[in-house]
Amino acid sequence: MKLRSRHLLGIEGLDRSEILTILDQARTFREVLDRTIPIVPALRGRTVVNLFYEASTRTSTSFSLAASRLSCGCVNFSKATSSVSKGETLLDTARNIEAMGVDGIIIRHQSPGAPHFLSQHVKAFVVNAGDGAHEHPTQALLDAYTLREKLGSLNGKRVLVVGDIAHSRVARSNLLCLARLGAKVAVCGPPTMIPPGIEQYGCEVFYRLDRILYEVDVVNMLRVQQERITSSSFPTVREYRSLYGLTRERLRKLAPEVVVTHPGPVNWGVEMDFDVADFSRALVLPQVTNGVAVRMAVLYLLAGGEGEVRS
């Protein structure tokens, strides 16, 4: 089955079977990544552009690698060294890049809805790599992939998303994705970081971490989004850590089968103590590895790849 839309703008627009189509396709590509020569000719002759208006380490590198593993060209655009500083608009930039012949535009932008806007004005397919505090669909897909690899079906699994829910596009995409895969999701954070109406996503809300932490199968920690916070959401980092941080003490008390995820970058010592890095059930780096396979799947399905996957 192919995807209904030509674009990947958010988890919002995907139904359960489309999510599973992407995850199944990603499994094929994950196996490619373990080969001595991890490359297939599936998108030979195609080109995508990474149009990043916000900082990124993992996501932009992951999309570039995903493209190159599919034999697809990838041009990296960075806002800092582009004509954006001369006042060029998003639409102009995109149309000019498209005029050079790209098949897909992967966009990260500080404004929610920027990928949706672009998708209405260009012929290329558009992938949302994070739009403001709105959605980050490929992060949710790679999180789901990693959890399914570790835990099997997510149906009935209890997932707790902790931290800055209000400013996190990862939280929003994960709430939608996990619910569609049948997980029971709860969120926890300070009241200033829990947006009103969050229950409409079908999740329970907790304000005290110790009240719910020891009852779940998965703990998804979030970064405090300092760059999106306009007024102080908590008194001190020390207080945040003690109330909402995955500290060494809390880690010790987790049941042996519980797994921990974080999209990165981690503010060590704020939302997680450094001990989590050595914790055997922390999936932070497997998430990053799987991200390449998931993004290969997304590019392959959107570009309508018909080339040989298995060379």
Ligand code: NCD
């Ligand atoms: C996330 C993002 O940019 O939204 N990072 C990522 O893509 N891996 C999460 C974050 O910045 O906190």
